Each structure stands twice: as structure tokens, then as C-alpha cells.
Amino acid sequence: MGRITLESVSKIFGPNHVAAVDLIAQGKRKAEIAEACGAVVGLCDVSFEVREGEILILMGLSGSGKSTLLRCMNRLVEPTCGRILVDDVDVTRLSRKELLAFRQKTFGMVFQHFALLPNRTILSNVGFGLEIKNVPAARRTECAMQAIELVGLKGWESKYPHELSGGMQQRAGLARALAADADILLMDEAFSALDPLIRRDMQAELRELQRKLRKTIVFVSHDLDEAVALGGRIVLMKDGAVVQIGQPEEIVARPATAYVARFVEHIDLVAVMRVEQVADRSAPILAPTDSVAEARARVAGARDEAWLVADGGGRFVGRLRPERLAAATPGESVSGLLDLDPDAVETGTPLEVVLDRVAARGSVAVVDPEGRLVGAITSRDVVRALAARPGSHGRDDVHGATSTSQKPAGAERWTGTSQNFPSTRSATRASTGSPSMAVG
Amino acid sequence: MPPWAFIGLATLATWKIGGRKVGLLTLFGLLFLWDLRLWQATVETLVLVILATIAALLIGIPVGIWFALSRRAWRVFSPVLDMMQTLPSFVYLIPALPFFGLGAVSACFATIVFSVPPVIRLTALGIQNVPSELVEASDAFGGSASQKLFKVQLPLALPTIMAGVNQTMMLALSMVVIAAMIGAGGLGRAVWQSIQRLEAGAGFEAGIGIVILAVILDRSTQALAARARPHGA
Numbered sequence: 001m002g003r004i005t006l007e008s009v010s011k012i013f014g015p016n017h018v019a020a021v022d023l024i025a026q027g028k029r030k031a032e033i034a035e036a037c038g039a040v041v042g043l044c045d046v047s048f049e050v051r052e053g054e055i056l057i058l059m060g061l062s063g064s065g066k067s068t069l070l071r072c073m074n075r076l077v078e079p080t081c082g083r084i085l086v087d088d089v090d091v092t093r094l095s096r097k098e099l100l101a102f103r104q105k106t107f108g109m110v111f112q113h114f115a116l117l118p119n120r121t122i123l124s125n126v127g128f129g130l131e132i133k134n135v136p137a138a139r140r141t142e143c144a145m146q147a148i149e150l151v152g153l154k155g156w157e158s159k160y161p162h163e164l165s166g167g168m169q170q171r172a173g174l175a176r177a178l179a180a181d182a183d184i185l186l187m188d189e190a191f192s193a194l195d196p197l198i199r200r201d202m203q204a205e206l207r208e209l210q211r212k213l214r215k216t217i218v219f220v221s222h223d224l225d226e227a228v229a230l231g232g233r234i235v236l237m238k239d240g241a242v243v244q245i246g247q248p249e250e251i252v253a254r255p256a257t258a259y260v261a262r263f264v265e266h267i268d269l270v271a272v273m274r275v276e277q278v279a280d281r282s283a284p285i286l287a288p289t290d291s292v293a294e295a296r297a298r299v300a301g302a303r304d305e306a307w308l309v310a311d312g313g314g315r316f317v318g319r320l321r322p323e324r325l326a327a328a329t330p331g332e333s334v335s336g337l338l339d340l341d342p343d344a345v346e347t348g349t350p351l352e353v354v355l356d357r358v359a360a361r362g363s364v365a366v367v368d369p370e371g372r373l374v375g376a377i378t379s380r381d382v383v384r385a386l387a388a389r390p391g392s393h394g395r396d397d398v399h400g401a402t403s404t405s406q407k408p409a410g411a412e413r414w415t416g417t418s419q420n421f422p423s424t425r426s427a428t429r430a431s432t433g434s435p436s437m438a439v440g
Numbered sequence: 441m442p443p444w445a446f447i448g449l450a451t452l453a454t455w456k457i458g459g460r461k462v463g464l465l466t467l468f469g470l471l472f473l474w475d476l477r478l479w480q481a482t483v484e485t486l487v488l489v490i491l492a493t494i495a496a497l498l499i500g501i502p503v504g505i506w507f508a509l510s511r512r513a514w515r516v517f518s519p520v521l522d523m524m525q526t527l528p529s530f531v532y533l534i535p536a537l538p539f540f541g542l543g544a545v546s547a548c549f550a551t552i553v554f555s556v557p558p559v560i561r562l563t564a565l566g567i568q569n570v571p572s573e574l575v576e577a578s579d580a581f582g583g584s585a586s587q588k589l590f591k592v593q594l595p596l597a598l599p600t601i602m603a604g605v606n607q608t609m610m611l612a613l614s615m616v617v618i619a620a621m622i623g624a625g626g627l628g629r630a631v632w633q634s635i636q637r638l639e640a641g642a643g644f645e646a647g648i649g650i651v652i653l654a655v656i657l658d659r660s661t662q663a664l665a666a667r668a669r670p671h672g673a
Binding site for chain 2: 180
């Protein structure tokens, strides 16, 4: 049972609600419904769960219904049909009054353009949620100050929003949501209005806060890199419907549809991939008790920069470099030759974090949280992982290469760039065959 | 209250609201009117204008809020507002007479009807123009309709509403002479009498008086509006 459960939630805008709901039940999708009865489908039969304490990222291009979906969760937008359960409370059944109380208690929201009141100081803005709850002023100030400290805005509380930079204003927005002490945070493109550097800082800080506070966060974003940086599950949406749900690396590795594949085409793979996915699990592993002769026999033929040594319980002990093995006498035990800088990375670490270490040392050991050896990453493994991405063939300039949408390259050339996801790559490719472009 | 005390108080008040310039303007303007022996008329006009304005605001602001929150009300009554503003102001004198007879009450009534549209319109406009994200923020944190109105919409609409107050006051003042036709006193009557008696000089004096009052009231309410504006916005 998740923290928030959505069961076939749909939202219809425009006329003919009933007809449109029927059509959705028949499995029709946005375009067909618009044609059949003129209704605009905002959300189409959406079901999924948000788990306690996770960051869930609702993703999709603009118009895909992600913000609508977010607003359905606290009923800022009324879903046309379907159920939304938050901790066993059916939000869709709450009366107006109950709903207000429920929002005060459960939801904090952070907005794309901060939505701070310009006529109030930061302190007063942060205390806004508490003010709504009629919390006495002294207690309100205390809570607000705590939240302000938490987001690193101490010293700015008596300023007005316009005196702060965008990043700081959004910190205040976040503090407002935190001060209300709601345990579900709804964040609507919260960092999209910030410049890239600040955005990255904020993403890192949100992760940090999340680790500290264990809030359940639903984050709307159109930026895949942001989704990766926040490191939660992704719900990918298109035309109001969910296309795929999963960890970023799953989505990249196994895109459910051609659309998803296109969507993730440009993702920074090293940021998405986890070390355990890349690690070579078949590399020979030595035991510290092995003698040099045994070790030589076991690694014969393997050309690794170093071999990993694990004890009987599978615990990582150290690395053995080939030159040391070669210089040793056959009777010696491996344990005496080890490099004891067990510079191992834990599973779950993004690949990009260890790239420099792989480059410097040739190989890095991967261990699970208990310290058991999972495998090793060498530069060869990294290259192999990067080369194996779905659709990576499209990256080379061979003309016969197929694109991810399984269309022959020639067809793409004549139909021009993709309508949904224009990329520089397809644009340049299209220009080679487009007669109009040939003039220029 | 003796004129000098009133002038002193008015000067202090306007100085506080609008700064030195407005304060001095009030001081010398009112002293000048006293000197012209128009003091009684000035006070009568001022009372009429201020009473009418207060009444117009008491009607106009709630109605404006209603219009802002109800699209239907806005659609239905917006043409009525247009009509109220385009109808020649003399016309309002006619219905006032049978109800209230000749005198200050009728004058006040006509003035209110004539001057109420701007404050309604600008109140509605101010509330409608509050960024939707801010309104949504109030909803998202579970604010009730009245919390939303008093904590978000009205404070943010205040500068616009103050502009409406200013407009309403100016319109009320512009009715002074016309209202004199149905028995309102004050500077308006002085102008009206001098028209009837062809006393250009006296008419000019009273006219100047109205201008001075207008400038003082306008500057003070504008200063109030400027104060209502959030810092830096």
C-alpha cells in the first residue's frame, strides 16, 4: 500500500464529460476522444502509487498532463473520475471543508514561479501555511524560523521576496511548504525557473533534505536530467496517460515505447547508470588465503589492471596488482601482496561519480552496503555500457543506421524532424535530404 | 472647530501621508481659501465630497469583490457600470429629487451614483489581476475562501483599489457644481450663483477653490495608493 494511490484517475476538460469517460473506459485515447465528442482529455486512466518517503518524478512534455495530475492529488483540479487515496483517505470524497483541513494537514506545495506574497517578508511568507491553520503567532515564527534555517535562508527572514534572487525565493517557497509540516510535498516544476547552476544546487539540496526529513515528494518536471539528479522513480506521461514507470536506469535500459526511447535519447547515461549495472561480475575474485601460485592459475588469461580479493564471506578485502603478483614468489599468500586501499564504491552510486577513479586506477570495486563484493568496473566496462544504450546506433553517421523509432533513415529524412522531440541531431540529418534546405 | 485648527490638522495629516510637498500645498491652499472668505463653502464641499466618497466606497468595494469572484455577476453588471459612467451626470439629479427633495441629501445621492463605478471596476480588476499562482498557493495550503480574500487577494489588489478610491473621489468632486443645482451648498453653490448672477470674479474664486481642493485630495489619495504598493513592485 503506497502513500498516495491513484486508481484510474481521469480528467476531462470541455463538453461531453460522460461520453468521454465512456470512451476512456473503452480504451480510446486523447486524439480519438477529441474527434469523437469534442472533449479534451487532461488525464486518461492514470493509476499508480507513490511510496512512503520517495521522490516520485512526474515527467512529460508540456501538455502531457503532469501538472494536472499533481493538482488532482490535492484537488486543486477536480478529477472527473477515479479515486485518489492518501493514507486510506479517499481525497475525491472529501467535502469542501474536510478538503481544506486535509490540505492543511497533509500537503505542502512548491510552485514554479515561487508564488510568494510580494507584500510580506520572507518570515511571514514562510509562516503562511501556519497562519492559515490559525497557529498562534509566536509558535508560527518559531516554526518558520526553523524551516528558514533548514533551507539556508537564515539572515534573510526580514527581507521581501523581490530582494532575493530566484534561487533564494524558491528556497523560501520550499521553506513555506516545510514549515506547514505537511508530509507530502507537491512540487510543480519547482526548479524550472532557475538558472542551470542554481537548479543543480537546489536538486542536490532537495535530495539532502529528503534524506533528512523523509518526506514523500511528488515532483513535476519536464527535464530528464533533473529527474535523474533527484534520483527517484519516474512516471513518464504522454497525452494525459502514463507511458512508463520506473527508475531512470530502467527506463533508459528498457524503454516501453518508441516515444519513451526518444524521450530518453539524450540523457546523460553516466548520470543514470548505477555502478552495479556496469560492474563486471564475472571477473575472477581471489581469496586472501590463496597462494601466489593459485592466484596466477586463476587469473591466467584475464587482462585486468588489478584483481579483487574477497574473503570467505564475500567481503571485499583489497586489490592485487599484476606487477606485484608477477614479482612475488609462488609460495607467498595473496594477503601479503594486497593494496589495502579498499577504494570501493557502494551499489547505487551513479556511474559518473566513479568515472575519474576508473580512469586513474584502471578499476574500481563495487560492494553492496554490507561490504560484500559485487564486481569491478574497468574502463572497458564503462565503454561497453555506454555503447550498449538502446538506439545508440543512431548516433553514428552511417546512413543505413536505424533510428529508435524503427523507421528507415530515409523516411525520417523526408518527413523532416520529429514532431514531438526535435533534436539537433535529427535536424541536421533532415537537412541533408531536404530540398528546401539544400538551397541555403 | 476654528479654521486655523482645521488647517493645522489637515496640513499635519497630508504631510504625514504625502510628505512635505503635499503638506505645504494643503497649508497654503486652505489658507488662501480662508483668505478669500470661502471657508464655510470649502468645508461644506469637503464634507459633501468625503461623505459621498465614503458611501461610494462602502458600496463599491464589496460590489467590486463580488464582481471579481463571480464571473456571471461581472458579465451581467459590467454594462450597467458602463451606462452609469456614460450617462450625463445631470440625469442622476432627476431620480434623486422625488425621493429626497431639494437639498444636500439628493446631492449626495446623485454624487454617490455618479462616482461609484470606478471603485467597483478597479476593485474587481485588482482582484482578478492577482497572479493565479498566488491564489492557488492559498488554496494549496488549505486556505478558506475568506482567508484567501483577506490574506492574498485584497492585500495584493490594494494598490489598484486605492487608484479606484482616488478616481471615485475626483468624480465626486466633479459633481460639486452640478449637485449645487439641486440645492447642495458649498463652493458649488458659489459657482452656480455666480453663473446666474453673471459674477465672473466670484465664480472664478470659487472655481479656484474647487481646483485647490481637488489637487489636495488627489495628491493625498495618490500618496496613499503609492503606500499600498508593495515594496519595490
